[in-house]
Amino acid sequence: MVERYVQEQQFLAELREEILDRSARIERTEGNQVVWLGEEVRINVGSQWRLIDREGVIVTDTDDGQWFGLSAPVDAPAVANEKLSDQKVVGFKFDGATGDLSINFDGGLILEIITNSSGYESWVMWLRGEHFAVGANGGLR
Numbered sequence: 677m678v679e680r681y682v683q684e685q686q687f688l689a690e691l692r693e694e695i696l697d698r699s700a701r702i703e704r705t706e707g708n709q710v711v712w713l714g715e716e717v718r719i720n721v722g723s724q725w726r727l728i729d730r731e732g733v734i735v736t737d738t739d740d741g742q743w744f745g746l747s748a749p750v751d752a753p754a755v756a757n758e759k760l761s762d763q764k765v766v767g768f769k770f771d772g773a774t775g776d777l778s779i780n781f782d783g784g785l786i787l788e789i790i791t792n793s794s795g796y797e798s799w800v801m802w803l804r805g806e807h808f809a810v811g812a813n814g815g816l817r
Contacts, residue, residue, distance in 0.1 A: 684772050684816055687809050691717075694803060695765045700779065700787060702753040702760075709737055709753060711787065713765060713779070716804050723798035724790045727756045734759055734785075759785060775799075775811040 698714035711719040726736040740752035763781035775791040775798050791798040794813045801809040810817040
C-alpha cells in the first residue's frame with residue numbers, strides 16, 4: 677500500500693511539472709481519441725472523456741458523429757479544440773481509487789477522462805514518446 681502511494685505521488689509530481697501552463701488538443705485516431713497536453717504529453721483515451729464548464733457538459737467523446745437534429749454530425753474533437761484553443765492547464769486531479777483524471781484550465785473548463793470499466797485500462801499516458809502511466813480502476817497500473 678505504501679509503495680502504491682509513493683508511486684502515485686511521484687506520478688503526480690512529474691505530471692505537474694510537465695502539464696502546467698500547457699495547451700491541450702484532442703485528436704481522433706483509428707480506434708480511440710488522443711489528448712495532447714503541449715507537444716510532449718499524449719494520453720490515449722480508451723474510455724470516455726468530456727469537457728465541462730460551470731454550466732454543464734459542453735461535449736463528450738460519445739457525442740462524436742451524432743446528429744442531435746443538427747445540419748451536420750458533431751465533431752467532438754473539433755468542438756473541444758475550439759473551446760480549448762486559448763486555454764492553459766492550471767491544475768489537475770487524479771482519483772487513485774477510480775483512475776479518473778480531471779484537467780483544469782484557466783478559463784474554468786475541465787477535461788475529465790472517466791474510467792468506465794472495472795477491469796480494462798482507461799487511459800495510457802506517454803511522455804516524450806516513452807510510456808509514463810496507465811490509469812484504470814484502482815488507480816495507476
